[in-house]
Amino acid sequence: QVHLVESGGGSVQAGASLELSCGTSDVDFYKYTLAWFRQAPGKEREFVGSIAWDGGRTEYTDSVKGRFTVARDNAKKTTYLQMNGLKSGDTGVYYCAADLFGPGRGDPQLYEYWGQGTQVTVSS
Secondary structure: OOOOEEEOOEEEEOOOOEEEEEEOOOOOHHHEEEEEEEEOOOOOOEEEEEEOOOOOOEEEOHHHOOOEEEEEEOOOOEEEEEEOOOOHHHOEEEEEEEEEOOOOOOOHHHOOEEOOOEEEEEEO
């Protein structure tokens, strides 16, 4: 069982930046592809971005390309989501997820482990 804990959410103005973190104490962190999803009120959970377990290859949904960056620090067992140029449409609860040796795709069903979520609110 992998226990993921997100932090770093908050309320900001449009155009601001936030960095979310997601850490774990699991010793095999380096084996996991990590992803970020978000869910706005009344909407389905949406893939934001991912970083592969084997070399750092990243993928992003089109709406965040060029603004968001997913990174990982295996020594700290932490993944990060740097969000720049935030827009009101980025508002939602952000979740990190982990998939053992996963391909880094956007299907939430691929991910075995999930954090509890952290709220991001962007006001225009």
